[in-house]
Amino acid sequence: MSSPPGRRARVSSPGTSRQGSDAREEVRRRLKDLIDANRVMIFSKSYCPHSTRVKELFSSLGVDYNILELDQVEDGANVQEVLKEISNQKTVPNIFVNKVHVGGCDRTFQAHHNGLLQKLLQEDLAHDFDLIIIGGGSGGLSCAKEAANLGKKVMVLDFVVPSPQGSSWGLGGTCVNVGCIPKKLMHQAALLGQALQDSRRFGWEYNQQVKHNWEVMTEAIQNHISSLNWGYRLTLREKGVTYVNAYGEFVELHKIKATNKKGQETFYTASKFVIATGERPRYLGIQGDKEYCITSDDLFSLPYCPGRTLVIGSSYVGLECAGFLAGLGLDVTVMVRSVLLRGFDQEMAEKVGSYMEQQGVKFQRKFTPVLVQQMEKGSPGVLKVVAKSTEGPETVEGTYNTVLLAIGRDSCTRKIGLEKIGVKINEKNGKIPVNDVEQTNVPHVYAIGDILEGKPELTPVAIQAGKLLARRLFGASLEKVYHTLFWPLEWTVAGRDNNTCYAKIICNKFDNERVVGFHLLGPNAGEITQGFAAAMKCGLTKQLLNDTIGIHPTCGEVFTTLEITKSSGLEITQKGC
Amino acid sequence: MAGSQSASQATLETEPMATYKEVSVSGFEEFDQAVKEHQGKTIFAYFSGSKDAEGKSWCPDCVEGQSGLGLSDSPVQKRTHDFNILILTGAEPVVREGLKHVTEDCVFIYCQVGDRSYWKDPNNDFRQKLKLTAVPTLLKYGTPQKLVESECLQANLLEMIFTED
Numbered sequence: 001m002s003s004p005p006g007r008r009a010r011v012s013s014p015g016t017s018r019q020g021s022d023a024r025e026e027v028r029r030r031l032k033d034l035i036d037a038n039r040v041m042i043f044s045k046s047y048c049p050h051s052t053r054v055k056e057l058f059s060s061l062g063v064d065y066n067i068l069e070l071d072q073v074e075d076g077a078n079v080q081e082v083l084k085e086i087s088n089q090k091t092v093p094n095i096f097v098n099k100v101h102v103g104g105c106d107r108t109f110q111a112h113h114n115g116l117l118q119k120l121l122q123e124d125l126a127h128d129f130d131l132i133i134i135g136g137g138s139g140g141l142s143c144a145k146e147a148a149n150l151g152k153k154v155m156v157l158d159f160v161v162p163s164p165q166g167s168s169w170g171l172g173g174t175c176v177n178v179g180c181i182p183k184k185l186m187h188q189a190a191l192l193g194q195a196l197q198d199s200r201r202f203g204w205e206y207n208q209q210v211k212h213n214w215e216v217m218t219e220a221i222q223n224h225i226s227s228l229n230w231g232y233r234l235t236l237r238e239k240g241v242t243y244v245n246a247y248g249e250f251v252e253l254h255k256i257k258a259t260n261k262k263g264q265e266t267f268y269t270a271s272k273f274v275i276a277t278g279e280r281p282r283y284l285g286i287q288g289d290k291e292y293c294i295t296s297d298d299l300f301s302l303p304y305c306p307g308r309t310l311v312i313g314s315s316y317v318g319l320e321c322a323g324f325l326a327g328l329g330l331d332v333t334v335m336v337r338s339v340l341l342r343g344f345d346q347e348m349a350e351k352v353g354s355y356m357e358q359q360g361v362k363f364q365r366k367f368t369p370v371l372v373q374q375m376e377k378g379s380p381g382v383l384k385v386v387a388k389s390t391e392g393p394e395t396v397e398g399t400y401n402t403v404l405l406a407i408g409r410d411s412c413t414r415k416i417g418l419e420k421i422g423v424k425i426n427e428k429n430g431k432i433p434v435n436d437v438e439q440t441n442v443p444h445v446y447a448i449g450d451i452l453e454g455k456p457e458l459t460p461v462a463i464q465a466g467k468l469l470a471r472r473l474f475g476a477s478l479e480k481v482y483h484t485l486f487w488p489l490e491w492t493v494a495g496r497d498n499n500t501c502y503a504k505i506i507c508n509k510f511d512n513e514r515v516v517g518f519h520l521l522g523p524n525a526g527e528i529t530q531g532f533a534a535a536m537k538c539g540l541t542k543q544l545l546n547d548t549i550g551i552h553p554t555c556g557e558v559f560t561t562l563e564i565t566k567s568s569g570l571e572i573t574q575k576g577c
Numbered sequence: 578m579a580g581s582q583s584a585s586q587a588t589l590e591t592e593p594m595a596t597y598k599e600v601s602v603s604g605f606e607e608f609d610q611a612v613k614e615h616q617g618k619t620i621f622a623y624f625s626g627s628k629d630a631e632g633k634s635w636c637p638d639c640v641e642g643q644s645g646l647g648l649s650d651s652p653v654q655k656r657t658h659d660f661n662i663l664i665l666t667g668a669e670p671v672v673r674e675g676l677k678h679v680t681e682d683c684v685f686i687y688c689q690v691g692d693r694s695y696w697k698d699p700n701n702d703f704r705q706k707l708k709l710t711a712v713p714t715l716l717k718y719g720t721p722q723k724l725v726e727s728e729c730l731q732a733n734l735l736e737m738i739f740t741e742d
Contacts, residue, residue: 226721234728237737 027075027082029422035086035096036253037271037444039121040065043083043094046072050105051093057112063121097121127269129155132256134248134416135276137173139449141232143274148239155268156241157248157258163297164283164290170229171236171243174278174450177225182300183320185221190327212328214305222301250417254444257417275423275432275440275447277416279409284312288372292383293403296321304379306330307401312369314340318406319352326361333362333398335369337390348519351502355521358497364398366390372403411451421445426453479516480507482542482562484572488523489553499573503558505542513542518559528556595682603627603689605702611686612718619683620718621739623672624709626696627689635693638726639713640667668713668729675735686718 035041040058044051046069058065070076070092084090087101095102097120102108111117131147133140136158147154160177162168169177189212196210236243246258246266255269281295294302296317307330311322314336326332334356341349357363367387376382380401388395411430418425418432424441425432433453438446483504491501506517518532532540542562550557564570600611612620626636634640676685690696690703690712703709707716716723717738728734 223721230721230723233737234724234734237733238731240733 023075023078024082027078028086031079031082031086033253033443034066034068035099038066038096039063039098041096042067043070043079043092044068045070045076045092048092054093054095054105054108057108061121127254127271129153129242129268129270131155131272131274132157132248132268132270133274133276134256135173135274135278135412135449136171136232136243137276137278137449138175139278140173140274140276141171141236143276143448144236144241145239148241154241155270156236156243157246157256158243159245159247159259159261161247161280163280163295165294165298167298167301169301170226171232171245172225172229176228176232178297178300181228182221182225183296183324185224186217186300186324187320187327189217190324193327193329214328215303218301218303248416250421250423253421253442272444273446275413275416275418275445275451276449277412277451279411279450281405282408282410283405284369284407286369286371288374288383289405292372292374292381293405295405299404306404307380308399309333309402309404310335310383310385310398310400311404311406313406313408314342315406315408316341316344318404319356321404321406322361323356323359326356326359332360333364333400335364335367335385335387337368338366345517345519348502348504348521351521355500358500364396367396370395375399409450413451429453480509480513480542481505481566482507482564483566484558484562484564486522486555486558488555490523501555503562505545505559505562507542515540515542515545522555524555531556532559595679597621597676597679597683597685599685599687601687601689604691605706608686608688611684611688615684619681620686621676621679621683622686622688622716622718623669624688624690624703624712624714624716625669626693626712627691634667636667636696636712638667640669668715671730671732672713672715672735675732675739678736679739 040063042051042054042058042065044055044067055065055067068079070079073079080090080092083094087094087096089101089104091104093105093108095104095108097117100120102111102117102120108117111120130152131144132155133144134157136144136156140156140158144154144156158171158173160168167178173179175181193210193212233243244258244260244266246260248256248258250273251257251267254271255267256273258266258268260266281297283289283293283295293312294306299306299321306325309322309325309330309332311318311325311332311334314334318334319341322332322334339346339349340353353363364387367389369385369387371386373384373386374381375384382399382401383403384397384399385403386395386397411425411432413425413430413432422442423432423445430451431453432440432447432451434440434447438448438452440447481504483502485499486501486503487499488501501522502520503522504517504519505515506519507513508516515532515536518529518536520529522528535544545560545562548560550560564572600615602608602611608622612622625639626634628634628640690709691701695701696703696712698704711726713729714723714725715729715735715738722738724731724734724738
């Protein structure tokens with residue numbers, strides 16, 4: 001349950017206005033959470049002078065406190081009744097210190113005068129750590145470093161459950177070990193192969209047949225990744241963060257169990273927790289998938305060349321892998337259930353598909369696999385895949401050395417004991433809903449990264465987007481789209497289709513032709529896009545682009561001279577410069 | 578040295594202390610030879626600037642306390658100021674202290690790399706073949722685990738590299 005917007009930091013709102021014993025149970029649980037999670041918890045009413053005195057007392061002591069103003073929550077009366085059940089006190093202010101019920105205003109001042117309050121304050125919750133983070137990936141590590149910089153006592157738990165094929169890796173999460181980093185390096189390997197091919201046209205002569213050695217590449221990439229893993233461990237140690245290579249799961253509200261690879265269990269407590277467990281690749285649920293297929297978890301450390309490969313899935317993971325595998329000279333087929341790159345601009349997605357086809361990647365569109373069988377053992381072996389059409393009774397069979405599944409990723413939130421402490425997750429996709437400060441429905445438990453449930457934005461821009469959507473659906477077009485094909489100078493080799501690279505911007509007609517969309521298909525697309533992204537945040541308009549002097553000869557300059565709109569229907573093929 | 582176990586250190590195993598065998602070498606050839614002789618064992622290698630006939634190294638960061646008056650421009654050394662006396666300690670004693678806590682039997686190769694001009698040459702064998710970038714360096718041979726320069730002075734990092742499983 002998230003805090004309503006506008007009520008930050010000090011005020012929390014525990015319940016809904018449902019009646020009945022279910023509601024009471026929930027209120028009781030929420031109150032217990034507040035009492036447990038806060039060193040000083042004051043249940044108060046904003047107009048009550050006694051409440052004010054108590055708040056002033058703690059402020060004067062320099063002690064942080066959390067307040068719930070019962071006159072400002074919907075079911076304040078309910079809360080007050082449940083408080084009476086818990087504490088045997090029906091008035092406010094009602095004060096708890098380190099989970100101990102102190103009493104009302106008088107009793108609190110008494111405790112202050114006779115030293116009892118100091119004693120209670122000093123018995124800190126005696127947790128092992130201020131913060132425990134479950135998951136040592138991009139989110140978890142940055143959180144850990146920041147918390148340590150702020151002087152907190154932090155623990156990071158990271159553990160990789162081996163994939164069905166047995167792959168595992170070190171500290172750093174998906175990006176470093178089985179995501180962005182190795183992918184970009186393999187992509188670079190493929191680009192270098194392409195560069196070698198082009199080099200002859202630029203006058204390079206050599207006699208050797210150029211071949212690619214998968215094992216040499218993979219070993220070099222894995223060595224690089226290992227040095228990154230070590231670097232993260234050094235950084236955590238230098239900052240005084242305790243890192244444990246163990247599988248963490250909640251057993252109690254403030255306690256987790258950590259199981260290492262030998263099966264030894266240790267328990268740790270903390271005041272606050274961050275869940276940053278990320279995702280793992282999804283399997284198909286068909287015969288032979290876990291036994292014979294690999295995923296991105298396995299590909300980047302595969303000890304043998306994958307050979308003739310079937311990639312199942314047309315997400316960016318699938319297409320990127322298919323791309324570099326083909327670039328390394330392998331025979332690659334991509335099996336697509338419906339569309340390429342779901343969620344992306346479909347015009348760009350189709351262009352990507354055509355380009356890949358030109359480069360020799362085969363596509364099997366509108367098929368879905370039903371079984372995978374091993375025909376021959378080996379490294380790689382031979383696998384048979386039977387697939388059914390999504391449009392009719394047709395089935396196809398194919399044989400491949402390797403089948404790579406890239407059909408999506410599932411959040412690692414179902415086996416970490418969240419149900420034991422009442423953290424709500426979206427049962428359908430396992431994602432965790434959080435409020436604006438990444439807090440789950442349990443106040444001292446937070447979540448970050450890939451596991452977060454998408455939230456609607458409540459800023460004026462989003463309201464505007466809603467308005468524009470309505471217009472788009474029912475009214476005139478509000479976008480002006482400029483586009484062009486272009487021909488990178490680096491690509492001027494004979495026989496290459498000079499109408500492959502494509503640039504497109506989308507401008508808002510009703511807002512000064514502000515650039516709201518930027519698309520690019522071509523080499524170094526990422527590098528080029530970064531600067532324009534910043535420009536868009538600064539309010540880039542078509543006019544500003546026109547006024548920008550292009551840097552010549554580059555690919556990026558094409559955005560400063562866009563003239564032709566889609567709606568005009570004019571020809572966009574490029575001629576010389 | 579295992580000491581009292583609080584919850585946060587519960588994962589450190591209280592095993593009996595392991596032993597290490599020390600081998601002293603000079604130059605790359607001797608180093609390579611020592612590695613071959615101890616193939617199959619866990620090897621820690623510490624690379625230091627060579628000492629002269631009087632036992633003094635051109636690399637003050639690497640070695641035992643070369644105490645004395647005067648300032649060193651090394652940013653790496655620990656300093657204690659006591660009026661005009663500066664006591665400078667390099668990494669070697671800290672590394673040796675850390676080595677006492679190693680948790681598996683291993684070999685410790687103490688390697689003097691050569692004189693200053695040899696070290697400065699970007700093509701020397703240590704730079705080319707072992708990818709060393711600085712002295713002192715402590716590395717666990719055959720793994721990406723290493724500590725460089727001021728990292729060798731940090732007891733917590735030394736503990737990490739010496740007690741790895």
